Amino acid sequence: MGLQNEEKLELGCSSSQQRSKKWVLLTVRVIAFLATATATLVMALNKETKTLVVAMVGSTPIKVTLTAKFQHTPAFVFFVIANGMASFHNLMMIMVELFGQKLDYKGLRLAMIAILDMTTVALISGGASAATFMAEVGKNGNSHARWNKICDKFETFCDRGGVAIIASSAGLILMLIITAMSIFKLLNKPKSVSS
Amino acid sequence: MGLQNEEKLELGCSSSQQRSKKWVLLTVRVIAFLATATATLVMALNKETKTLVVAMVGSTPIKVTLTAKFQHTPAFVFFVIANGMASFHNLMMIMVELFGQKLDYKGLRLAMIAILDMTTVALISGGASAATFMAEVGKNGNSHARWNKICDKFETFCDRGGVAIIASSAGLILMLIITAMSIFKLLNKPKSVSS
Numbered sequence: 001m002g003l004q005n006e007e008k009l010e011l012g013c014s015s016s017q018q019r020s021k022k023w024v025l026l027t028v029r030v031i032a033f034l035a036t037a038t039a040t041l042v043m044a045l046n047k048e049t050k051t052l053v054v055a056m057v058g059s060t061p062i063k064v065t066l067t068a069k070f071q072h073t074p075a076f077v078f079f080v081i082a083n084g085m086a087s088f089h090n091l092m093m094i095m096v097e098l099f100g101q102k103l104d105y106k107g108l109r110l111a112m113i114a115i116l117d118m119t120t121v122a123l124i125s126g127g128a129s130a131a132t133f134m135a136e137v138g139k140n141g142n143s144h145a146r147w148n149k150i151c152d153k154f155e156t157f158c159d160r161g162g163v164a165i166i167a168s169s170a171g172l173i174l175m176l177i178i179t180a181m182s183i184f185k186l187l188n189k190p191k192s193v194s195s
Numbered sequence: 196m197g198l199q200n201e202e203k204l205e206l207g208c209s210s211s212q213q214r215s216k217k218w219v220l221l222t223v224r225v226i227a228f229l230a231t232a233t234a235t236l237v238m239a240l241n242k243e244t245k246t247l248v249v250a251m252v253g254s255t256p257i258k259v260t261l262t263a264k265f266q267h268t269p270a271f272v273f274f275v276i277a278n279g280m281a282s283f284h285n286l287m288m289i290m291v292e293l294f295g296q297k298l299d300y301k302g303l304r305l306a307m308i309a310i311l312d313m314t315t316v317a318l319i320s321g322g323a324s325a326a327t328f329m330a331e332v333g334k335n336g337n338s339h340a341r342w343n344k345i346c347d348k349f350e351t352f353c354d355r356g357g358v359a360i361i362a363s364s365a366g367l368i369l370m371l372i373i374t375a376m377s378i379f380k381l382l383n384k385p386k387s388v389s390s
Contacts, residue, residue, distance in 0.1 A: 072339040075328035107382075114378045118313045122320040122371065129321035130328040133270035137332075138340070144267040145333070147342040176317065183309045186381040187302075 025181050026097055028174055033090035035171035036124065040083040043131070043164035046070045048157035068154040075134040076161070082127025083168050086175065089120045114182040121175045128168040135161050220376050221292055223369055228285035230366035231319065235278040238326070238359035241265045243352035263349040270329040271356070277322025278363050281370065284315045309377040316370045323363040330356050 048068045055062040070076040093113065096103060103109065138158060141149035151158035243263045250257040265271040288308065291298060298304065333353060336344035346353035 068339070073337065074331055075324075078324070078328065111378050111382050114309075115375050118316060118374050118378070119371065121313060122316050122367070125317040126320040126324035129270075129273070130324040133273065133325040134328060134332075136269055137329075137342075142268065144263070145342070145345050147332075147340070150340050172317070176314065179313050180310050183306050183313070183378060183381065186378065187306050 022097070025178065026094065028178055028181070029090050029094050029097070032171050032174035032178060033087055033094065035167050035174060036083045036086040036090065039164045039168035039171060040080055040087055042160055042167065043070050043076055043083070044080045046076075046157060046160045046164065048154045050153065052153075066153070068150070068157040070161075073134055075130040079127040079131040079164070079168065082123045083164075083171065086120045086124045086127075086171060089116060090175075093117075110182070110186050114179065114186060117175065117179040117182045121172070121179050124168060124172045124175055128165060128172055131161070131165050131168070135165060217292070220373065221289060223373055223376070224285050224289050224292075227366050227369035227373060228282055228289065230362050230369060231278045231281040231285065234359045234363035234366060235275055235282055237355055237362065238265050238271060238278070239275045241271075241352060241355045241359065243349045245348065261348070263345070263352040265356075268329055270325040274322040274326040274359070274363065277318045278359075278366065281315050281319045281322075281366060284311060285370075288312075305377070305381050309374065309381060312370065312374040312377045316367070316374050319363060319367045319370055323360060323367050326356070326360050326363070330360060 046069070049065060050067075051063050051065045053061045054064050070080065093116070096113075105112070135158070137147055137149075138161075139149055139151045141147050241264070244260060245262075246258050246260045248256045249259050265275065288311070291308075300307070330353070332342055332344075333356070334344055334346045336342050
């Protein structure tokens with residue numbers, strides 16, 4: 001039923017243009033998914049263990065093993081959750097677009113997608129910002145609060161964190177574009193849906 | 196059935212329903228504006244100076260004056276900018292709704308508003324998350340990074356920061372609702388615009 005309507009409309013308003021638009025949106029979604037999935041994995045697997053010699057007793061070195069994990073910083077935990085949820089959202093939307101064209105509820109399909117996209121934007125934005133500013137403290141420290149930088153000791157940890165943040169930021173920009181596209185889709189929405 | 200009614204109402208212009216919806220949206224926008232403006236001001240004016248006695252030379256106390264300012268933490272600076280911009284956005288949208296009903300560009304008015312709202316959601320979400328996680332370090336410290344808490348010394352500073360973050364979170368929730376309303380508005384948009 002929904003498909004028939006859509007098909008009629010497509011015939012009415014340049015089906016090839018509609019179809020190419022659909023593929024553009026799908027491609028951007030796939031890239032956004034890859035970006036947030038990369039961010040999730042890189043951050044979730046981020047762990048660096050270092051053994052430092054802190055003193056010598058005779059000829060026996062006293063060593064301390066320190067580990068930097070993303071779990072130690074609540075902002076990074078939120079980052080992983082937020083990017084994981086964003087990846088899941090984009091995966092679902094790709095599935096719905098490919099296999100669930102008939103899924104609809106009272107003609108609200110497009111509006112629901114736009115609202116879910118917008119919520120995901122909020123989520124990634126929160127995760128990426130929190131991680132960015134926490135990483136900044138890790139990199140530069142904060143002399144006023146007497147928080148020392150830790151990136152001089154845990155270089156690999158910081159580099160990987162940076163990669164995750166860059167991937168997440170790319171995901172955020174793509175999600176902003178996707179949400180704008182979802183909103184514009186509502187403008188061209190066939191009125192027939194509500195009849 | 197419900198949808199058919201809606202269409203009839205739209206055809207009949209259903210002015211009273213439309214008008215009441217408009218006022219609901221305007222009221223929520225005003226509250227959101229007040230929330231983000233409060234967050235901006237409370238954080239921007241957040242400053243605490245403490246004089247501590249660090250030593251005694253004979254009977255002369257040696258004092259150190261420490262100041263906690265929001266400017267010392269990049270996350271709080273971003274928080275102030277983000278909430279300030281969100282307040283400005285809501286103020287503009289209120290103005291446009293009240294006095295600029297004729298403002299439009301190629302029938303894109305509603306879509307532009309929805310997209311600006313969505314961008315503002317991203318902005319507040321980023322600002323609020325960054326500040327929240329930074330405040331958490333200020334409150335609890337981070338033993339792994341050897342960052343000591345500072346809220347035991349600067350209680351007033353931390354309390355005010357907390358108030359600003361709560362106000363901003365309220366603003367974020369309201370902006371999510373507003374954006375959802377802006378998106379739904381596109382659904383009921385008269386078809387004439389895009390044809």
